[in-house]
Amino acid sequence: MSIKNFKNTIFLKVFLLIFMAIFLVLSIFSYEVTRLQKESILETIQSQAKSMADSIIFSNSEFMIIDDEIKILEFVYDFVQVNKVIEQLIVSRRNGNDLLIQVNKWELKENTIKVDDKDQVKEEKERYSIGFSKSLNKNVFKYSYPVYLTAIHWGWLHFELSLDEYNKKLNSMYNQFLLLAIIIFFSTLIVSFLIAKMVSRPIVKLEEISEKIYSGDLSKRVNVKSTDEIGKLSITFNKMIDRLEKSQLELRKSHFQLESRVQERTDELENKSKQLKELNDNLESRVQDEISKRQKQEQLLIQQSKLAAMGEMIGNIAHQWRQPLNALGLVIQNIQLSYMMDEMNEEFLDKSVEKANLLTKSMSKTIDDFRNFFKxxxxxxxxxxxxxxxxxxxxxxxxxxxxxxxxxxxxxxxxxxxxxxxxxxxxxxxxxxxxxxxxxxxxxxxxxxxxxxxxxxxxxxxxxxxxxxxxxxxxxxxxxxxxxxxxxxxxxxxxxxxxxxxxxxxxxxxxxxxxxxxxxxxxxxxxxxxxx
Ligand SMILES: Nc1ncnc2c1ncn2[C@@H]1O[C@H](COP(=O)(O)OP(=O)(O)OP(=O)(O)O)[C@@H](O)[C@H]1O
Ligand SMILES: [Mg+2]
Structure with missing residues (x-):
């Protein structure tokens, strides 16, 4: 939720709540005031009607006692003409016709008091209400006043008074009320707005800071000085940011350390791979060098082995030859001896040569054997x-x-x-x-x-x-x-x-x-x- 939305939501909620509360209280109050005002206007009209009734009864009590219909009519007719507020007045007698008097008009009418009421002697009380008048065909203030003469219920005075004055007063009251309502509405708006702002500001502030923290800015702190729950929340919140900032710093530090270590390792690795590459490049030539070195060594070994074998061979030949050589020496010695003793003849010489030949052949075979062997x-x-x-x-x-x-x-x-x-x-x-x-x-x-x-x-x-x-x-x-x-x-x-x-x-x-x-x-x- 963006700050704007959040602001609107919290603010609006608080605002509406306060506005509704104030508005409700003021509405009830206004309704009550209006009702009382209305009642007071009605009471004023009623007291006016009562005083008119009193004045009629006072002035006509004698005629009423003797039931002088004409006199009563004259007086009441004049009275109605003078008091413009009276639209119609009915003088209702228990014993006689009703006198109906209007402005510029009067007539006798049948008694409106019920037969039962005439027999019963009961306490009657004045009555008033606003109602529709059939004969005048409009709404009027109806006021009925019981007439008592020497504790006897003589009859009724039924006034039907004009509501013009009443409506006028009511209208002026409504106008005043409307003005008041407008003033109240706007002041309620302003007051609600101010209270809502006051209540929602710390929360909005908290939210703003939270948003900043979320976007990575830990430099801001909540500046709410109240000692209520929001104030305490702000202090805890600030502490939380402090801790967050600290751990973020540590995290950043270790991140840097890690980064530098990774860099070091990477450099090392690069160096190693460079060396490895060089080594690899050189490897072939080095392997080649090693092989030729090895071949040379083997060659040398073979040479040495051959020389050693030759030495052995010569030693062995020497041993093989020792016996035939001795024999050959003896043959030669025998030839010399026989020559000195003059015993030399052809046969002896042939035998000696044959012997010597055999011996040299055997010696030659030895050499052949060795040669074959070492091939x-x-x-x-x-x-x-x-x-x-x-x-x-x-x-x-x-x-x-x-x-x-x-x-x-x-x-x-x-x-x-x-x-x-x-x-x-x-x-x-x-x-x-x-x-x-x-x-x-x-x-x-x-x-x-x-x-x-x-x-x-x-x-x-x-x-x-x-x-x-x-x-x-x-x-x-x-x-x-x-x-x-x-x-x-x-x-x-x-x-x-x-x-x-x-x-x-x-x-x-x-x-x-x-x-x-x-x-x-x-x-x-x-x-x-x-x-x-
Ligand atoms: N039968 C054996 N008894 C005791 N030692 C022996 C025997 N055979 C070989 N050796 C030992 O092994 C060693 C190596 O023998 P090798 O035949 O490889 O070399 P060498 O005899 O010393 O020299 P050459 O190259 O002349 O043969 C000898 O020096 C010797 O110490
Ligand atoms: Mg040996």
Whole structure:
């Protein structure tokens, strides 16, 4: 509801209420005054009529006693002519005709007193009223006066008086009343207006302030000084605004704080997203860099692994060659001896050359074996586990012999697996070499390496156990890491097991794991079976 409507409603209600109240009171008052005024006018006319009646009776009492009709008529006729106010006068006798006298007119009429009334002797009283006169055909003031002569009811004087004077007075009274009514109406209007304004002003004020509060302006206060309920309401209202203002201030403050925090966070986020974008932009090149770095490292690893393998190979070749070289030396020595002792003949020479040829052939085979062994397989192929393991034995067998390490194995079962056979043999060679190194390092007297093969579900398994004492628990999880070695510098590079794990797990989809037994380490190589 707008202020205007509200104002109108409250104001109008109060105004109408007060106006109606005042108007009602004044109306009742005016009605009463008018009624009294009217009565007083009637009473005046009545007293005038009474005095006329008294005067007629006084002047005619003698004629009335003797019932002299003519004398009475003369007197009354003259009386009516003089007193203009009388329109008609009937002298009604109990014993005789009625005398009807009007201005310039009179007549005798039949008695109007009822027969019953004539017999009964009862106290009669004057009567008056305003009523319609049939003979005059208009409204008149009717006044009936009982005539008593020496306590006897002689008859009646029925006056019918003109209402002109009465109407005149009434009209002037009405005119005065109308004027008064107009004055009263307007003063009532003004008074009602002022009272309504006075009563509704504080409420309107309250409403105005409420409207301002609603639209967000909390600076205004209600200024009502009265001590009534509205005054108290205003004080409470002002307190309420104070509190509202305070809480709004706090709210605004926390809103600002929140806003600045959100701004901070947004800035932070923007920075982060900028950094992220930069990072993202650089990521590709960084990934590329990392990949090439990794590739270089792997390349280096492969190179190092190759060098290490070469070292092993040379060591193994040396062991393989030791026996034929010795034999070759003996052949040469024998040739020299027989020459010095002059026992040299063609047959001996042929035999010696044949022997030497056999020995050099065997040495050359050794080199071929190694070369084939280190040639990487290009395609995945099926191969027998025992054959691949035997290839490794060929290469390391004499080294183990030389170091008095027993090799125990029993390959009854033929297990065909799938993968790269040369690489697989290389893995077995790595594990055997590590066992040999551990046995030598720990100076185990009866060094022994045991190999077993078996198949289970879809995989072929090779277990290689030694009795070198096992791997310390604090390093067992690191032995497959690249460059992890416990060997002296120059003796180990720490990439043997790392390369072996890559070959078995990445290239052949198998698994290479380690465990300790009571005596030493146990390596398990798991490779998928060839299922035709
Ligand atoms: N059978 C074993 N018994 C005890 N320790 C072992 C055995 N096999 C491997 N290790 C430990 O694991 C380490 C890592 O072996 P890995 O073959 O990867 O490297 P390496 O033998 O030290 O060097 P290389 O690269 O020349 O092979 C070894 O240094 C050794 O400490
Ligand atoms: Mg090794």
């Amino acid at each position: 990487p397989n290009k395609e995945i192929t099926e191969f027998k586990l025992d054959v691949a393991i035997n290839n490794s034995f060929e290469l390391i067998g004499s080294t183990l012999n030389h170091n008095n390490i027993e090799l125990e194995y029993d390959f009854n079962e033929e297990i065909v697996v799938i993968g790269f056979p040369n690489e697989f043999s290389q893995v077995i060679l790595n594990i055997l070499t590590n066992s040999k190194d551990a046995i030598l390092e720990n100076k185990i007297k009866n060094g022994k390496i045991t190999l077993e093969i078996k198949k289970c579900s879809d995989y072929g398994y090779v277990t290689i156990k030694d009795n070198a004492g096992g791997i310390a628990l604090n390093i067992i999880n690191k032995i497959f890491d690249p460059y992890f070695t416990t060997k002296e510098e120059g003796k180990g590079t720490g990439i043997g097991l790392y390369m072996s794990k890559i070959i078995i797990e990445k290239n052949m989809n198998g698994q290479l794991s380690v465990d300790n037994t009571n005596l030493g380490a146990m390596f398990t190589v798991k490779v998928p079976l060839c299922i035709i």
